[in-house]
Amino acid sequence: MLYKGSCHCGKIAFQFKAELTGAVRCNCSICSRKGALLCAIPHGSLTVLAWGDDLGTYTFGNHAMAHRFCRTCGIHPFAEDVREGDERSAYVNLNCVADIEPSTLPIFDFDGRSL
Structure with a gap:
C-alpha cells in the first residue's frame, strides 16, 4: 500500500x-527521546517529495544512521541507513504518516541501546 x-x-x-504489520x-538514546514508532522498509521504497534546505541530518555513535x-x-x-548497496533500509516514523494510527498496530520492542 502507498502511504x-x-x-x-x-x-x-x-x-x-x-x-x-507492526x-x-x-x-x-535518540528514538526513546523522540518517541518514534518505526517501520523498517527497503530504502528504495521511500520517496522524499519535498525537502529543500529544510531537511537536516543528525548522526551519532558509529554514524550508521542518518x-x-x-x-x-x-x-x-x-532515518536512513548510510550503508551502500541494495541492503540499505529506511526507518519511517509512523507518527508522521497520514491516515494511520500507529498505536493500533502491534508494537515490537527493539533493544537499540545494546548496539
Whole structure:
C-alpha cells in the first residue's frame, strides 16, 4: 500500500510502499527521546517529495544512521541507513504518516541501546 507523510509544518514530505504489520519501538538514546514508532522498509521504497534546505541530518555513535529532521518544525519523519548497496533500509516514523494510527498496530520492542 502507498502511504504519505510529512513533518509537522509540511516542508518535509515523503511517501513509501509497504505492508504495515507492526511498529518498532527502539530504546536507543535518540528514538526513546523522540518517541518514534518505526517501520523498517527497503530504502528504495521511500520517496522524499519535498525537502529543500529544510531537511537536516543528525548522526551519532558509529554514524550508521542518518536521522532526518525538519529544520523548521523539528520533527524527525524518518532515518536512513548510510550503508551502500541494495541492503540499505529506511526507518519511517509512523507518527508522521497520514491516515494511520500507529498505536493500533502491534508494537515490537527493539533493544537499540545494546548496539
